[in-house]
Amino acid sequence: MVISKAPVVSTREIHENIFLLEARCPVVASQIKPGQFCNIKITEFSSPLLRRPFSVCDVNGNSIYFMFNIFGEGTKLLSRKREGDTVNILAPLGNGFTIEGDYEHAIIVAGGLGAAPFPFLTKKLDGKKISTFIGGRTANDVITYGMENIQTATEDGSLGFKGNVVQLLKNNLPEIKKHKTRIFSCGPNPMLRALKEFCIENEIECQASTECAMACGFGICQGCPIETAEKDKYLLVCKDGPVFDVRDVII
Amino acid sequence: MSVDLSVNIGNLKLQNPVILASGTVGYGNEISNFTDLSKIGAIVTKSISLKPRKGNPPQRIVETPSGMLNAIGLANVGLEVFINEKIPFLREVNSTVICNIAASTIEEYVECTKALNDHDTIKAFEINVSCPNVKEGGLTFGNDTNAVGRITEKVRAATGKPVIIKRTPNVATISESAKVVKQEGGDAVSAINTLVGTAFNIRTRKPKIFNVTGGLSGPAIKPVALAKVLEISRNVEIPIIGIGGIVDWSDAVEFMIAGSTAFQIGTINFINPNAGLEIIEGLEKYCEETSISKLSELTASYQI
Structure with missing residues (x-):
């Protein structure tokens, strides 16, 4: 630091x-x-x-x-x-995405400005098959900068699939099931919650970048708690995250 | 010219008056990546309570004009983990440690003080009777001058180390309780804790922080804090540790002139975790420029 x-x-x-x-x-x-x-x-x-x-x-x-x-x-x-x-x-x-590991297919799922960390990740995923799913309310919210192999979803149908990005992902399940897959995601909490449910149901590894208002960013202000499976304590988004395995946190 | 920056709070001698405020340095480990804790006057730990506390749900923090509101809710590791896991680190970095204690009963304050009294690393206690963000912990005591007196008396009896009582500004006359602290054998008061405030989201009409209200800190509260320090200084003869919106050495000088023996920096640690050392350098330079050989001469040097 x-x-x-x-x-x-x-x-x-x-x-x-x-x-x-x-x-x-x-x-x-x-x-x-x-x-x-x-x-x-x-x-x-x-x-x-x-x-x-x-x-x-x-x-x-x-x-x-x-x-x-x-x-x-x-x-x-x-x-x-x-x-x-x-x-x-x-x-x-904080802790970033874990790129290393045994998987062939990297799927990026982004909602709105949640696209921000993915141009860099895309570069670093060298050698993996990459698919990118980007969602937004309207075409205006869909940011594709620096990403590849993109499918889009908009709630009003103004660009790509009409519906949300997790529904779009579900439609691609047969294709996804063909490879050992890891999902990297960032976006609004409702999207991450739906994605978490989808990934747990289908036994797909999923890392999510989370967000919370914070002051310091390195653990001293204690301003950014995130609920975990352990009921009596919080983790901190800044220091323990912002990227978590979706199974470890309650979004 | 070498400048003597040292100050005394009760029988505790600090190499300089810069103290890192409770709740803004955790237990020292994260901030030590950015600053040399052995060179700072002292650090005050995050409030310790007998049992661990989870703290409030998010959102805990929101920025306001030149300040911030926080409602952390005294999240802390509890006495046992503090002793076993945090004290060893603080000892290793050679930091002067003041342990802040929060509790919901007088007995709990005493029990925590006794349990920590034998640890040499802890040089003094700061008793938090003024946390605005938990229902049962602190503020109810902080608003009651008699309770402040009883807590001071009991904690005083439990330790020979300096006892500092942290005072809330959310009372009509802060100097009244400072008087009581002195009467009951307290060594110093630290003032001020945060001011109660709130903020709303105008779209949802909901409070921006989960706890509805939070404690306001940062440059926004500096004039209020200075006035409270001055009020205590003019009415009670007790060392004051000034707190409230200090971001640089000139703010610190102002607090000393208004009556502070030492001062704490808080919110600025979140923005510049090396601010403490920068303030020490600034104070040294100020003393050289103004021919002050002993910084403590500044305390209560106001010309009113």
């Missing part, structure tokens, strides 16, 4: 209200793994006060990339960062 003042290379709007920020940060770029995150202090001032957590979207040489939408004051300021500006990055944080 390091704290690094990273120069911004560029910020681009790659999709309606979806931004991609590139920052030069060799020390983090060389260490970070897909699914891990960075906690970013956007300005030097006390408002916005806290760092903002962002999963790493991609790594290329000395550069790291973050994908985000404008949600509040912090992300609005971040979207205006230009070459010559800096961001203060605390990273790498």
Whole structure:
């Protein structure tokens, strides 16, 4: 874990209200793994006060990339960062996706901005058969940047399958069953809950990247609990996650 | 010129007045990746209770203008795990440890203090009588000056180590309870704990944190905290550990001028976990620039 003042290379709007920020940060770029995150202090001032957590979207040489939408004051300021500006990055944080293991088929399941960590994962899944399922409410919510072999689902039917992404996945079950599969997922909680049920029913390994409001990102504020099978204690999203085996947590 | 940064709280001598506040450093292990705990004046552990506490469900934290609300709910590992698993690490990193204790009965405060009293690593106790986020733990005591007096008296009797009582700002006159703490043999008061606050989501009309209300901290509370420190300083002769929104050395100087012997930094640790060491450097420089040879001269040096 390091704290690094990273120069911004560029910020681009790659999709309606979806931004991609590139920052030069060799020390983090060389260490970070897909699914891990960075906690970013956007300005030097006390408002916005806290760092903002962002999963790493991609790594290329000395550069790291973050994908985000404008949600509040912090992300609005971040979207205006230009070459010559800096961001203060605390990273790498948390446990990322486990790529290693005995499986042939990697399936990525993303909902909305849950697509953010997958361009980097896709790169690192070298040699595996990859299928990507991306869902959103409408075509506007479907972000396909940096991913491959994509099927899409939208609730209003404006793009791809009409329905949710887990239903789309169910329709592909016979094909999925042909290989030893591992699912990597990130998205809204209702999607992750439905996906968890589907994976347990069909005995498919599934890792999910979870989300919770947090302050520090490394375990001292205790702000981001997640319920587990063990009733008398929580795990922390920042330190024990954010990626969990879906069987280990209650989403 | 070498500057003497040391301060005394009761019979506890700290190498400098920078203390990391309870609940913002866990038990030291995570933050030690970013900072050298042996150089910090002291660290205060996350509140320890007799039995482990799970804490509140999410959402526990929300940012507010120049501050944050938290309702963690005293999540902690409990006395036994603290002794067996956390104290050894704190000893190893050579940190001056103040143990914060939370309880729901006076007996529980005493039992925890006694159980920890023999551990050399623990140099002092900070008694949390002011957690705003659990129903039975603290705030009910914190609002009752008589109860604060009884707790101070009983804990005082249980240990020869310095006893610091952490005070809530959520009372009409904070100096009244500081008087009681002094009368009952407390060595210092730390002030202030967080201010009760809340925030709503305007779409769902629901509170942003599960507990409905939380404790407000960060730069937003600094002026309130300074006024409370000043109030105690002008009315009671007792060492004050100032707390509330300190982010840099200049804030720390302000707290000392207002009456603090030492001070705690909290929310800033989440943003800059090395802030404590940076503040120490800043204080040294400030003393050199203003020809102060002993930092403790600053305490209560207000010109009013």
